[in-house]
Amino acid sequence: MKRTLIAALLLSLCGTAAADPLSAWNDTASKRAIEAWVQNATKPGSDTFIPPEKRYVVFDNDGTLWPEAPLTFQIQFALDEIKRLAPEHPEWAKDPLLSAVMKGDTKTIAAASQKGLMKILALTHSGMTTGEFNQRVAEWVTSHKDTRFGCRYDQMGYQPMRQLLDYLRENGFKTWIISGGGIDFMRVLSQKMYGIPPEQVVGSFSLSEFSLTDNGTQLRKTMQGAFNDDATSKPVAIHLFMGQRPVAAFGNSDGDLAMLQYTAANPDAKTFGLLVHHTDAAREYAYDSHPPASGKLVEGLKQAKEKGWTIVDMKQDWKTVFDPAQCPVKPIP
Amino acid sequence: MKRTLIAALLLSLCGTAAADPLSAWNDTASKRAIEAWVQNATKPGSDTFIPPEKRYVVFDNDGTLWPEAPLTFQIQFALDEIKRLAPEHPEWAKDPLLSAVMKGDTKTIAAASQKGLMKILALTHSGMTTGEFNQRVAEWVTSHKDTRFGCRYDQMGYQPMRQLLDYLRENGFKTWIISGGGIDFMRVLSQKMYGIPPEQVVGSFSLSEFSLTDNGTQLRKTMQGAFNDDATSKPVAIHLFMGQRPVAAFGNSDGDLAMLQYTAANPDAKTFGLLVHHTDAAREYAYDSHPPASGKLVEGLKQAKEKGWTIVDMKQDWKTVFDPAQCPVKPIP
Incomplete structure (x- = not known):
């Protein structure tokens, strides 16, 4: 018995010491806000406890989980x-x-x-x-490889965000992608890159066409019934595919604003909102609201203050951008 | 140690003896076909083993999981x-x-x-x-209550099919509804009746419209972008919402044929197909291909023979139709 106890103690100590699930994040306000929200949402008896069956969280993809510059x-x-x-x-x-x-x-x-x-x-x-x-x-x-970083595209998921996805799932959250990107395109990559199965990946879509073939069936992709999953269509897609209100939403642009607003207005939970602010020209890009501004993230920054959303300053808040084992980034001097 | 061992043995014996997960099914070929397929699909090393991440199964709703007569x-x-x-x-x-x-x-x-x-x-x-x-x-x-049976509609899920859903989930299958019924309508009832969460319920849909309100946001239901999830649109919906090919499909009419064909042509698994044949005028209805036939299930019966799909003869194969504790059926003499 004693040996088992010691082993268990060691295991628990080592486990705690070794693994910071958000190790790619610097110890700044953004990381602390995420951790505090998750801890309060999952602690039984907490005022802001969210029951496991309500723990649905939504992520934009382009610019939130992987780069969108210079092209998606x-x-x-x-x-x-x-x-x-x-x-x-x-x-x-x-x-x-x-x-x-x-x-x-x-x-x-x-x-x-x-x-x-x-x-x-x-x-x-x-x-x-x-x-x-x-x-x-x-x-x-x-x-194919990204020309600036020389990495395969499927090795360019943001490491801090991939850790965040894991961390949320470990705490019983169901992680969904709600993106303007094409649903079929993302689904080829989402399981391996993010641990998200196809049915939890929602994006812009068109309908396919079913027919019988000599040796089976086929679905042919068409442009019919095109649905552009951006801006005010994001809450529409969330309702259609997920059928319930998220308790947290993660985006990076004004195109994610409606999704964050819809989430923030969930009457059943203390929700969490986060916007990734692209401020890091050396390790990635700084384009969203810096001069020369693209104007991509302007209204979101304003509303974040009112609503208490977390703004991730890439340059300050992220220890690494990509997983160095997959895509080592040499900062531009 | 001995006491623990005896307790474990007793537990295992009692467990086995007590619970037939498909107790509402008679011991006929249909039940045996289901059990054999599930056992072979889940037994590691079996020729027809299906890895857990591929275990997606789809069910029609009207006429398959609950009645559709005289009206849906x-x-x-x-x-x-x-x-x-x-x-x-x-x-x-x-x-x-x-x-x-x-x-x-x-x-x-x-x-x-x-x-x-x-x-x-x-x-x-x-x-x-x-x-x-x-x-x-x-x-x-x-x-409201169904006029013939005097039961609430949410107490009229077919007991054998509800057991089948449980049995499949216990064996690691993800159960989905792919129905011509309205997606929002079914989702209100699916968790409680079938243990299926909203996001795994797919049906006919129209798009909603997002707007900001004085105190939050709203989604208003419209008739825009109407999608009728029936017949050849079912595989289209499966691809759109689930993003992968099912390994089993359960329906009751020729409107489910395309879904069964699409499933049967899955190149990655030994699949299973089943059609519920409404043959029981005394306990439910006999309408699908009996005189006066509705013609609802004609082609399906033909193809079932060629493809080896299981035809459930309600009258012969089901011990009960509804859960007697929820909706006791007095047979019509």
């Missing part, structure tokens, strides 16, 4: 796919935008209209079966 | 709501269909066009907030 990963995928598929489509050379993509003429691409962008998305995200599309994303991610 | 519960709810709301809408009296609903003129209601039905659905399923709608369903279910 999905747009990069679409551009790479246009290049890969171009030899089969000589007629694309006559199209100014597609021809710009093939030449890597980023100026023309950046100036493209919404309609032009939709054309590129349609060419790379519809017409194939759902299985073929998944295969294409999987092949792309193993064969 | 949701249509009954809509008609009851028209009656409840009529005093606030004197103008409805001039509408032949709405006036028929108020008078209980079932003939006119039965002869209503799809357009008429959509009008009734729009009046009872849109215009209010999602919270108000949930409240209305919850109030309806506590204040």
